[in-house]
Amino acid sequence: MDVSVTDTPMDQLAEALGAEMEAVNALIRERMASRHAPRIPEVTAHLVEAGGKRLRPMLTLAAARLCGYGGPYHVHLAATVEFIHTATLLHDDVVDESSQRRGRPTANLLWDNKSSVLVGDYLLARAFQLMTETGVMRVLEILSNASAVISEGEVLQLTAARDLSTDEDIYLQVIRGKTAALFSAATEVGAVIAGAPPERVQALFDYGDALGIAFQIADDLLDYGGTTAAIGKNTGDDFRERKLTLPVIKAIALATPEERSFWQRTIERGDQQEGDLAKALEIMARHGTLAASRDDALHWADRARQALKPLPDHPLRPILSDLADFVVARLS
Template structure:
């Protein structure tokens, strides 16, 4: 990110470069989150969608399309599709995780109830499919419906894998590609497809989104065990308390002594957690260099994302996407 103090963050620069398109996306989102019959739908959706999320995923679609010369209008529909899929998964995730806070506000399942979150999430999924049909492009339909299946599969896999010490880095990667990277890579890929880009450029966009999403999730998992100076809207150790086996722990388990393995088994597999266990976990992560190793992985994925961009034509937006790949890991760099 360089040494300049006044440099705009890459996401803000992207938002500026894509400002008219993002306004169109936001208008479309507001229009499609309405419901003729059920006022609870826009209430619940607005609570989440207007909570100041970064709109990172729809911006990726707009960026990819614009960078490759597409003048519209259907990148707007695809971007809104991506944001609706993301919002639907957040509503369902908060039910599954029994979360009480999201983006610094009470979750919808807490303010209303699980029923509303499940059914409004279903509505947004359906809305996303209506939106993705409108461009009339079968290839983008394939990509987005495949992504939706990969997301759900990753979430189900996480249900069983997250509390099983046999979960290795390969399984972790499958979960992360599902729960996070699949939507990033679909977001960038459909932007290229709707722009009519050649296959190698579409592939480069997929690779960029995939690697960016993986880096993003590893950083999220690292921040959960601290190491961040900024506020991240959640507490250190949430994943530990929720018994989620993330990359740092997987690395520490792989290097654990039998006695340490018993500790992880008790706290993560059996969920028997006592005072001081989080401190013990943090000290094991440190002892085995697990945080540093996970951080190195994140940096490698960030580099992979930047490398993929080399296959795309020079463009100011390409440079912003490159900076974005740096920025995503800057919170742990």
């Protein structure tokens, strides 16, 4: 495998899995078609073709190959994972009333909320059709459980949002649902379809879980310090949408009475004024919560790397290890 040293782990993974990813993309295009409702492929293509990295399906392919799989069904599972992911993005943008995704207008803005919700439902149905084609019941269990956990995480986020009593344990439960559940399912099903022994299946589940948590903490941190181009949404959106992410939760736990009043006004009541985002950043800097959250992301990235130890030597293993560093390197 001849890869340049300047390539990122994502690039290396994409190159190593090139032929299989082409098969995944072809299957996605085939299954997102609809003979009777042309809006379905229109809405789906807007998101699927928007230049996403396809990280989750690549994790499924990598896990299957690392475990020695030689059959065709890892492609079905990779497409399944991407459909579930795309469906959740369509639904999330409606719930969050978002206007930008991956640097482009969201589907709900270009079409409407009804189209986004219904097309998301269609993609979930397609995902379940694809996974049944493998004929492996354990795969159905893993992906259907992950779908339930994702929905549960989103509902928990709704109830926890704007509630200053939300603590780090609840935050971890939310991001484990909304992000890590699909990462861990993606890696786990790759191992299961390959018939890997239980300790390797567990190792790949643990890797995906820790990688997903590191990825989401990094994403939440970038909202307070990344560029719009880097994160694909407007910097400060989480604050404007009154989302309680890790650096804010840490700041609230350390807040003075005056700072707590600020958080009550801006997050709980939604009374936001000019300069409030800058003040929020100043408070977080004062208490070191952005740095502390970055340390948490690095901790989870290290856990992901450690999880790979029981796996066999394989050219993909060091790439997956480097990927754990890469998802938090965006914070440097």
